[in-house]
Amino acid sequence: MVSFSSPEALQTIHGSRQAYPKSDFYKPTSARFEGAPLLNLFSVRDVNYHSTLKKTVAGLYTKAAVLGLEPKIDGCVELFTQRIGDKISEDSPARLDISSWVHLFAFDCLGELNASKKFGFLESGQDIKGMIEGSDRILIKTGLFAQSPILQFVRRVMEAAKGPGQINPVMRYASTIVRERLEKPTTTPDMLNNFIQLQRSQPGCLSTREIIGALYINLMAGHDVLAVTIRAVLYYVARNPEVEEKLRAELMMLGPGKAPFAELAKLPYLDAVIHESLRIHGNLGLVNERVAPRGGAIIDGYRIPGGTIVGINPWVIHRNTAIYGEDVDTFRPDRWLDGPEERIAEMRRNLFSVVRRGSPNVHWEEYCHDAVV
Known part of the structure; x- marks a missing residue:
């Protein structure tokens, strides 16, 4: 496997019209469900099927579609701040594991967005039914299996001998909530109803199994990405008082009360803080x-034989000094505000953590769950 770190390589591998199919790395990301892998946009490797599925669900992840669910996020934010306030008033001096509370928020928020149901994490202040713990174990195991193909073979042998293990809690929840909703329809706006409405408006375009797969990956991958991102923002802002001061001053310009996304999106320093957090601590x-095409490819001037695994590590390209400057190890939001527009545009194009639909350099659909949050 050859790892690259240049803008040209990123464009070639992830933005080229020439197909670079996914490697066996993605096999373990398809959790087994009812005797077969449960495919989704992230895990599916068949190029044609991937293209068809992407075209089918793309409209549900547009900015306009996602903004329609903003009130659900508002409710979760209010509950989150209320619970933190309660804990602070209870304990003097207060001692909180913010990392844990952020993860509780992420899961509850995704529950609301996807199925109009919080999991109760924020209310209880703890992981319910071991969903976070179980998900973390699965993510660690998936990463290990993905990087060590021999372990995939060992797992298949063990499952053949002993049978598959217990279904993970997120998978159980996704399959249960989808079937319940199909039996007892609602009109509540959420991602699940969006999937069901699409299925009914275009018969045959989306199976119930594919809906379960989409909901599963939204929850399974989404909670981790959201929690990591918020933690990074809070951590680096807290460690840099001058950044916190500037950010507070900008937010105060909005006045008291909650601010909608449309207003927050206009704040340049907030935007810079988020981009810098994603750069220095990619999710x-x-x-x-990816796999180089059968006929081989030229990447960064090197001739790569067909079948070679190639790719970009976000943590490496985010520290490319030719793109982000010599101080790449420093948390400095102003880098997204200083300098020529061309340079800032180049930095945005190569930020491999935050992926926007329509970006010319990446396969945005791999991160479709990020759009939901």
Whole structure:
């Protein structure tokens, strides 16, 4: 496997019209469900099927579609701040594991967005039914199996001998909530109803199994990405008082009360803080593996034989000094505000953590769950 770190390589591998199919790295990301892998946009490797599925669900992840669910996020934010306030008033001096509370928020928020149901994490202040713990184990195991193909073979042998293990809690929840909703329809706006409405308006375009797969990956991958991102923002802002002061001053310009996304999106320093947090602490630290086309390819001037696994590690390209400057190890939001527009545009194009639909350099659909949050 060859890892690259240049803008040209990123464009070639992830933005080229020439197909670079996914490697066996993605096999373990398809959780087994009812005797077969449960495919989704992230895990599916068949190029044609991937293209068809992407076209089918793309409209549900547009900015306009996602903004329609903003009130659900508002409710979760209000509950989150209320619970933190309660804990602070209870304990003097207060001692909180903010990392844990952020994860509780992420899961509850995704529950609301996807199925109009919080999991009760924020209310209880704890992981319910071991969903976070179980998900973390699965993510660690998936990463290990993805990087060590021999372990995939060992797992298949063990499952053949002993049978598959217990279904993970997120998978159980996704399959249960989808079937319940199909039996007892609602009109509540959420991602699940969006999937069901699409299925009914275009018969045959989306199976119930594919809906379960979409909901599963939204929850399974989404909670981790959201929690990592918020933690990074809070951590680096807290460690840099001058950044916190400037950010507070900008937010105060909005006045008291909650601010909608449309207003927050206009704040340049907030935007810079988020981009810098994603740069210095990307929410994915692995290479997004692809396979060089059968006839081979020229990447960064090197001739790569067909079948070679290639990719970009976000943590590496985010520290490319030719793109982000010599101080790449420093948390400095102003880098997204200083300098020529061309340079800032180049930095945005190569930020491999935040992926926007329509970006010319990446396969945005791999991160479709990020759009939901």
